Amino acid sequence: MNDEILYDLKSISKSFVKGKEQVTVFDGLNMSIKQGDFLAIMGPSGSGKTTLLNMLGGVDQPTGGEVWFDGNRVDTLSENGLAQWRANNIGFIFQFYNLMPMLNAARNIELPLLLTNLSKAQRKKSVATALELVELSDRAKHMPNELSGGQQQRVAIARAIISDPKLLLCDEPTGDLDRHTADEILQMLQLLNEKFGKTIVMVTHDPRAAEFAKRTLHLDKGEFVEKDLAA
Amino acid sequence: MSDLYLIFKNLTRKKLRLFLTMFATFIAFLIYGTITSFQAALDAGVELSADDRLVSVNKINFTQPLPISYVNKVRGVAGVEEVVHMNWFGGYYQDPRNQVQTFAVDKDTLLGVYTEIILTDEEEANWLQNRQAILVGESIARTNGWKVGDRLPLNSNIFSQADGKTVWQFDIVGVYTGADAQTDTNSVYIHYKYFNETQSFGGNYIGWMGVKTASPDLNEQVIKSIDDLFVNSPFETETVPEKAFQKAFIEQIGNIGLILTSVIGAAFFIILVIVGNSMVLAVRERTAEIGVMKTLGFKSVRIFRMVLGESMLLALMGGGLGLLASLGMIGLMNSVPAPLPTLIMDADVVLKAVGVMLALGLITGIIPAVSALRLNIITALSRG
């Protein structure tokens, strides 16, 4: 079960057209992610980490190649089809939390449930459980601007897992946090991976953050490279 | 939590902006509701004029008199059912600024021609008996606190009595109501006989005649017969249907209405720009949030609907309050004694106003809604 492939990228290419110039970020990238993996992606600025994460999250489409998720092809889905697919399968965690400033913590967490058929009572129950998991039950009614960065990121984690997605995608989830708070967040991600079986892909610049992952991939100029960690 | 909750939260997140845009919409619809009620009342005034009623005036000008002998001649015309003659008294109560529309009339035929004046049997009997009787309209009675049994002194700013006094004493014998909500109840009626015998100059002349025909079909024929009767005499008449008379009279006010309509149009245009601009700004500020919502899996059409819903809600809230305030305004205007038609906000006015609100919401919301619809997630998030 744990060896099942969740994500399979086959010979992905991606280029952006910038005016007359064409920027090629990936050219024939292959990658597969096993169910239950916790993968850290590192690499210099401009190496394509965010672009890769965007494609994994279905918010950006590759220019060429095939994307298979859980046995289904997703790169051929329509815009609406992709939106529904994201709602069902992916949880997003951003560097700057990206909470809705006009909604309190509980309602921010509830937001993705508006995309499901759950009843009001079921939604309330799910939110309560998620709040407990991120240890913010006493902050349910707080607005984002009344919460610390770490607390906001925990709300964002609760929002990301509320629909029980298979895959969590995190772009620099601790990039805006101090060491101590960052460790708390990373421990939480670890818990979600180990205890709840969530597959996680995390982009980070921070080698200490990468240590929380099961394995680390290094991206350079659009390719995965071996890196001598001792160096 | 529902989409409506999100719309509401988005709308109310900047209190000052919400207040300003709502206030602008509020004012626009306050004016709109009042003016359209005014115009509806003017139209209704014409509508309400009886079809079987004619007005016969001096051809030179309707302020010129006619000999009282005309009344019986007109009564003899085929197709005429009843004739009432009237004089303008030019009355005021206590203070020349407190004008009272006073008509000196033929007491016996007034109620036969103006059937919309409603009295009790007792009031009618007293009106016929007492030569100093005065009938006052419900509205003006309320304004001045008059009631049946009161002695009412009225001054004329045109006429005086033989002894030089300009004040006449009357007995209020009836407070009449209107057959219809828009019937004028701001006027008062006195006996022509009493007026004619006590005034000091220009006796035995009447101002004009109200003529009731047997049927509206006969109007044309009766008009011709009456005017032919007095052709080439020193007092030629001009007889017209009351509707046309009313229309000509209020067309002057109607033109003011047109000017006001243009003013409203300009005001609405400015509000369109203000609210539209503020909506564009509000949504632009939320670019990253919209990107996040789309990332979470909200479909573009749903976000489009939410933005449009927000501008609609704004228009309906501001406009609804404005309309409500105009209702109060109308009540206020109706309570002021002025020779104005009774303003009524009927379903038609409300329906039209709601239509305008929806249009306003649509126009101010469509541009930001479309840009939210089209917003690309990658660009939205990289900008945040």
Ligand SMILES: Nc1ncnc2c1ncn2[C@@H]1O[C@H](COP(=O)(O)OP(=O)(O)OP(=O)(O)O)[C@@H](O)[C@H]1O
């Ligand atoms: N929308 C875009 N249009 C054009 N070029 C783009 C776009 N997005 C990314 N790129 C280019 O693709 C390359 C990879 O960008 P990406 O954002 O994936 O890098 P990154 O590894 O996430 O960098 P960082 O560590 O700074 O976040 C860069 O050269 C960038 O200029």
Ligand SMILES: [Mg+2]
């Ligand atoms: Mg990046």
